[in-house]
Amino acid sequence: MTHAIGALAIAASAGWLAAAGVALLGGTRRVGLGACAVLSGAGGVAAVVCGVLLAVHGAGTTLHLGAGPVGAATFRIAPLAAPFILLLGLVAVAIALYGPRYHEPGRGTAMYLAVYNLALLASLAVLSAGNVVAFLVAWESMALLCYLLILRHHERPGVAEGAFLFIALSEIGFLMIVLAFAILATQTGTLDLAGIAARASRVGAGWRSAAYVLALCGFGFKAGLVPFHIWLPAAHPVAPADGSAFLSGLVIKLGVYGIALFGFVLVPGGPAWWGLVTMGFGAISAVLGILYALMERDLKRFLAYSSIENIGIIVTALGAGMTFTAYGQRAIGVFLLIVALYHTVNHGTYKTLLFLEAGVIEHTSGTRDLDRLGGLIRRLPRTAVICLIGTVAIAALPPLNGFVSEWMLFQGLFQGFRISSHLVGILIVIAGALIALTGGLAINAFARAYGIPFLGMPRSGQAANAGETRQPVAGPALLAGACVFLGIGAPLVLTALDRVARATTGLDIRSELLVPKLTVIPAHTDFSGFSPTYLALFLLAITAVPILIFLAGRPRARSRRPPVWDGGILEFKPRMQYTATTHANPVRVTFEPLYRPSVHVERASDDPAGRSGPVHYRFQVTPIFDRYLYRPVIRLVRALANLARPIQSGDVNLYLFYVFVVVLIAYAVYASN
């Protein structure tokens, strides 16, 4: 079995490598795109199977590859990576199905697809890295390749800025990750991850904490935790649709993987405050993510903020799990780890779906601005159905996957009372309350994000002329199917995740997770429980009742369908519909101190004569992290750089003089010893 897992991983890598090559050679022709997609998809299938086997088998495998300058690169596929590898494969397959119809053949596309397939490979390398060097090299390659992905349309406005923000924050994060690994490597004296994990308990508490906090922040940059999140809304909209899908569906999950790796594998059993800090980051990210999402008019920026929210939910689960573990509630701790992994897969599935469909909407109607869309349900019916599934899933409505994982998260958090410390218990319940607020706002946000573009009348000519012939369907449809399976098939998924958790933490909670087989319970038999499968059946049944009644009792007399009553106006104008902003207006008013909105109104009637005419209303949220956190830092760096400017004259003789002085000082210091 382990050999099969290794072979599949190698097959996936080979597939993606080959796909990159084919893309480079044949990406200028449609056939080349197809071939590349087939190879990439095959690699994805291999990765999916690899992930499933890994989870089911519950044990990893190790590969040694040649010797590098700092030692051999070891690759070890551990069970913790199983959900991530599965997700990687799923995203790869969906994008492979989607890509050929989305991209036009050409040099840019050829380069892009090559980079993308290499990025898949690099991601797999991150997930299967066995030692520090392999991990760091893979991580940095992944980051650089993603940077290139974002730069696909570098000539367009905003792309360079978005990509720069991505790479800049990624590098800061990378620095922290390097430091975290450096601390562990020096303190344990090994570069092998398994070795670090084995000896971590002997490392001093201070070093361990430093390493964990650095890792949390470093991976937080990639995952998009608030306040490290600002690259997401900048980079996502400018990348191609499948690139954004890959970024949100998978790349940010690598940050989650990193946090889980440190928190549960490399330095497990940390003190409670690690968990509380992690949970705090998560809960705040979740609330702020969805609050900013609600104010967003750009569909892809909206989805990016929603990703921040979901990462927040996942990290809350991880942090709460660590806290429970620290207080001896290991079963709930493991349960919450399972929840985090489950939600990771779920979010990867539906967010990829939504980003891919956002690409379809942008292609067919030429805009991502919600206030220029509308009525797409008539023009893009297939997209509408698939998007509806994704939206219901991400809004955490039963019976789809988002509901199951969020329900489980709440069940975990609400058991805060089992912790001996009242303060910590209350903190956990507060996190639960914040996540509940997030859930409520998310329903609002996704009702808006689905309702505004799909329902009503088109708000622009482009939206009115949209059509979906020759638009990709299979990729998003596959993901929609996955959403349904992950929801209704929750018991199966949980069984697999339980094996992953058992292999990672050494505790099997299957008997406190599934009774009897189809009912999910939250690690304690006396708390609560529900069965996603029966719920789905029940929902289907109660939906069938009104349909049957309607069919049976259909009126025999001819009925008349007059137009909607509009008060007798001459014509109904698209501008008489709720806009995206007005839909979120109650939230905006409630959270005004947070948004600090700047409002700009121009209207003909400001002329004091009883005149009426055009009205223009613009509303902007103050980006508080950008303005009050990053700008001051940037200003400070600039000021320091300015201070250093006098010594940078550009004169070669002066620089030689500097060298001379430094050498002199070095000698002096050496001599004094």
Added chain:
Amino acid sequence: MAVDERGLELDTVSTELRRRALRLFGRSLHIRTVDSGSCAVCESEIRLLAAPHYDLHRLGFFFTPAPRHADLLMVTGPAVRAADNLLLKAYDATPDPKAVIAVGACALGGVYPEDSLVHGAIDRVLPVDVFVPGCPPSPLALLQGLLVAVGRLEERVGALSLDLDAGSAG
């Protein structure tokens, strides 16, 4: 038979049928008012129907804001052509069976002759079931119109003779 601008035939044949159906509404009939260019006085009298002195609820009539929920349209004004749209839309939006009451002398052709601004009478635009004359019709006359519309009161005008000498001369 009135024909509207879209060529839709507004059938007057089934008027009797509709009246019989309205009778079935018995003591729960919902009214929507439409103003097609009145001088605001008919509106004032209609508003007073709901006031304590007349209290049309005791007779089972109710005002409703949406024609979708209405059984009966009370139309005032001389059917200004600029208001065709709202008149026809309101009529269209009212579910069958329905009735139209033309309220006031304007609505019956009394004040404004037909010209390029007004139709001059409601029955040139919509099939009217009950006519309530008066400028304005007093709330009592309006109540009578409503009761006549649902067949709960016999109309009196048929038997009325304006020839004051008729009795003695005959």
Added chain:
Amino acid sequence: MSAPGPPKALNGDGASLLPRADRIHTERVETTRLASLSHVLATEHGARLADLFADDGADGQIVLRSVYALDHESRYLVLECEIDRDRFPPLSDLDPAAFVEECEIYEQYGIRPDGVRRLNRVLVPPHRADRFPRLGRREGLRLARDYEPHVVTGEAFEFPFGPVRVTGWESLYMGLVTTGEEVLDLYLFHWHKHRGLDHRLRGLEPERATFFAERADGLSSVGDTLAFCRAVEMATGSEVPAPAAHTRAVALELERIYNHAAAVAAMCQTTGLSVGQARSEIVLERLLRCNLAAFGHRYLFGVVSPGGVRREPDAEEIRRQLPGILDEFRYVVDALLVTNSHVDRLESTGIVTPGNAHRLSLVGPVARGSGQAIDVRRDHPTGPGDEPVPVVQVQPAGDALARMRVMVAEVEEAARLIDAHLGEAGAGSEPLAGGGGAGLGWAESPRGEALAWVSLDGDGRIDGVRLRPASVRNWRAFDDAARAQNVFTDIPIIEASFWLTVAGFAR
């Protein structure tokens, strides 16, 4: 204003051009001087632009008339200006109060103010513009698409309300431009109710025309008809017998009382105080019955006629019924003013600032609720000379509550006036002196100053007429009031507190 005599601008040598007794002065001015004159009038003489309208004779010569009220001198000043081109000097640049009238002139005569500003659609419906009869007698009038478009951009939307609205309220389209709660702007379309009365009255004899003038705005029928009849009387130089003048005053005050009671009832309806609404509607109904008993019509139609009155009041009935009704009204109002749920909704709702009220030349309770002491009964008396002068009720706040307080105080004042007039009121009508001429008439209708301008041809038939009910003036402040930091649900309250009619605006 202390200085009597004509404005200096009109009269270079400073000599008195018109005797103090003249209540109207008409002056022909050159097009080029119009703008500077109106500037001087507004700034130096405190003149209020009461109306602006055009008229064209059979020869097609368009004459622009601007009517200024010199309230402190008890005079109206009519500036007549012959327009030779398709353009005329834009008065609204100096005096915003002229804007709606400029739009009307453009719609009816095809001439527009100079400048690049676009105009608003007032009475010509967009979907029937080509088949629409206009006042202008010029053939082949075609309007350019010179209207300001009503487009909403950015993140707001237009919430369509109407034209078919609340039961028993007139057809009026309100486009509420909103972000969900606050009202950013308000589009009002009145044209659903335009019956072309100015158009219809042409060629009629004044007596017959009165029948239509009564129906321009049925709820201020007496005020509007009185203004019209006075214009006719001035045009023909007729005098009204003193008893008839007193009767007119009685009818006018009765109309004011029932309208203000109706406004109070409407305010209760819009603040959701059903009990208060029912109680004030009882008062309203009793007032209407009192009207019926006094004059034979619930809304006082057919009382005023050119040259006098057609009916005399039943003084007995008024004295018998009115005090009791007013007692009940006071009782209701006292209760209303201590009902917090009512007062709180009215307070600081729909504020019209004194500055705006002045700038837009508002009239009636709306102006008086914003600190403008304007009342043509006091400022431009017309009666036989011995009539009691009303005390003008003013409130400074400019909100809906201020308007309600003004109305309530005016009911008391009206009752006092009725009492004073009733003793001398009687029937009587002088036949109109024949012949042509032009005249301006005014009256303080319940909604404020109603104006009418009439020109009669040689046979005594109407050649040109301009009816300007008070609603025409005051609607223009409505969107301002609605916009001032109000939310959606305040709009009906503001509408009730303005208590205007669409019929009066669209006529």
Added chain:
Amino acid sequence: MAFWFYRGVRKGIATTRYPSTVDPWARGLPSAPGFHAARLTIPLVDRLVGECPAGALTREDQELVVDLGRCTGCGRCLELGTGAVRSTGEFLLATSDRAALIKRVPIRGDREASGGG
């Protein structure tokens, strides 16, 4: 709110008893005009027709045709035709039959005058 209730109760019932009985105040309402056929002459009718601003009166040969739907109850015909025209007091004129509102009154004044003479 309680004092509103108390005040309302104290005032008693204001509601009309219509349709059981017609309120006495309503007798003063403008109502349909009635005509003494015997006192109508063609010149008088023509003057009445000319005077009616609502166009409710027309003459068809020897008959005065009154359209009660158009009548606004303004009372001009009552003033003009003193003796021949007076109010009928009937104001409850609602009908489902538009034609029922059109009344014909024979003009008998001339005939009787000529017959008598």
